[in-house]
Amino acid sequence: MQNGKTxxxxxxxxxxxxxxxxMSIEQGEMAERMGLSQPSYSRLESGKSxxxxxxxxxxxxxxxxxxxxxxxxLIQNIRQLQANGIKVIQPVRGNTAKAQEQPNEVGQILAGAALGALIFSILTK
Known part of the structure; x- marks a missing residue:
């Protein structure tokens, strides 16, 4: 995972x-508290949005x-990942000038459960 990105x-x-x-809060309840649909909140939490x-x-x-x-x-987790060789990046959005210049890195970015497992393993060392 030395070359991993998120x-x-x-x-x-x-x-x-x-x-x-x-806090024993379900995703649906969290979405409701934020005024979002559950699928919208799920995309945020998984890093897809x-x-x-x-x-x-x-x-x-x-x-x-x-x-x-x-x-x-957030900052503590970012520093922990960086200390373990994981790059934390801002993905290039498809509607920007940079999107035309850079190759798509979506396949290289860790998200969701994989990132959660990685952070958990780092924090429990």
Missing amino acids: SYSAVLGVVLSNLRKS AFSVDQMFQAANALDVSFEELNTR
């Missing part, structure tokens, strides 16, 4: 998933944690 949104999704599960700043605040509120706490957890 996105900031995927890391945030794992952080939220872990917080949500520790990118979070907006508004959604980050909504997620913090839905979990009754401060935005600062959520951000701190």
Whole structure:
């Protein structure tokens, strides 16, 4: 996994998933608290969709944690991954000028359960 990559949104999704599960909140309930459909929230949590700043605040509120706490957890997880050789990147969006210049890295990005397992294994060392 030394050459692994993941996105900031995927890391945030794992952080939220872990917080949500520790509070025994189901995805459907979390989605409802954020004013989203369950499939929309699932795409965010799995890293398939990118979070907006508004959604980050909504997620913090839905979990009754401060935005600062959520951000701190996110930064800690990013640093942990980077310390273990995992690159955390911002994927190129399809509608940007950069998308025309760079090859598609989607297949190279870790998301969802794989990232969750990776973070869990790193944090439990």
